[in-house]
Amino acid sequence: QVQLVQSGAEVKEPGASVKVSCKPSRYTFTGYYIHWVRQAPGQGLEWLGWISPNSGGTKYAQNFQGRVTMTRDTSISTAYMELSRLTSDDTAVYYCARGTIEPSCSNNHCFFFDYWGQGTLVTVSS
Amino acid sequence: DIVMTQSPDSLAVSLGERATINCKSSQSVLDSPKNKNYLTWYQQKPGQPPKLLIYWASTRESGVPDRFSGSGSGTDFTLTISSLQAEDVAVYYCQQYYSTSSATFGRGTKVEVK
Numbered sequence: 001q002v003q004l005v006q007s008g009a010e011v012k013e014p015g016a017s018v019k020v021s022c023k024p025s026r027y028t029f030t031g032y033y034i035h036w037v038r039q040a041p042g043q044g045l046e047w048l049g050w051i052s053p054n055s056g057g058t059k060y061a062q063n064f065q066g067r068v069t070m071t072r073d074t075s076i077s078t079a080y081m082e083l084s085r086l087t088s089d090d091t092a093v094y095y096c097a098r099g100t101i102e103p104s105c106s107n108n109h110c111f112f113f114d115y116w117g118q119g120t121l122v123t124v125s126s
Numbered sequence: 127d128i129v130m131t132q133s134p135d136s137l138a139v140s141l142g143e144r145a146t147i148n149c150k151s152s153q154s155v156l157d158s159p160k161n162k163n164y165l166t167w168y169q170q171k172p173g174q175p176p177k178l179l180i181y182w183a184s185t186r187e188s189g190v191p192d193r194f195s196g197s198g199s200g201t202d203f204t205l206t207i208s209s210l211q212a213e214d215v216a217v218y219y220c221q222q223y224y225s226t227s228s229a230t231f232g233r234g235t236k237v238e239v240k
Binding site: 035044045046047059061062095097100104105106110111112113114116117118119 | 127157160162164166168175176177178181182187219221223225226227228229230231232233234
């Protein structure tokens with residue numbers, strides 16, 4: 001069974017940065033995009049962007065341009081999402097999710113997600 | 127960005143009865159030459175990540191019970207639970223993936239047992 005295991009909860013002060021890791025298993029890491037989605041307490045889902053583990057290419061949501069950085073380390077099959085200049089509005093559960101492969105999507109990579117990590121709670125508080 | 131609007135925000139349905147959730151996109155998510163609607167539905171239970179239910183607007187993900195069905199095209203879509211079970215209590219989200227610059231979700235519909 002495919003799994004995505006994320007790093008543990010974080011507490012950060014306003015203005016700091018946080019880096020969350022996501023380690024997939026039981027599939028070829030470089031074969032599928034990794035997307036990041038967050039969910040503020042009691043709220044809906046917000047997409048942050050994706051990274052191609054194969055090429056390292058990224059695409060970020062406009063709302064997060066300049067503040068989010070997605071990277072990967074293919075030697076340990078792990079993806080990372082770093083968010084900087086944190087404010088209380090960034091308090092949320094951050095999920096990584098695997099993008100799907102379908103021939104009808106651009107470059108065969110679809111922006112819907114068949115497997116998700118367990119989520120990482122990031123709390124921003126002074 | 128394509129805006130996704132779900133309705134209602136919440137609904138309460140008796141066990142065994144039908145639940146219907148609507149989702150409207152601010153622009154069409156239909157790729158006419160491919161005849162595919164780039165619309166998906168997720169189910170999220172408390173404390174869990176979302177679970178993929180439906181993609182291409184009407185294709186059920188493997189393992190999803192057939193009481194879940196998706197329909198619609200263009201800008202208007204529906205998720206139907208034909209006979210609500212206790213384990214279906216959750217929040218349901220639609221999401222478009224037509225845009226290659228962003229994926230956007232609806233605000234969610236909470237389904238409860240009446």
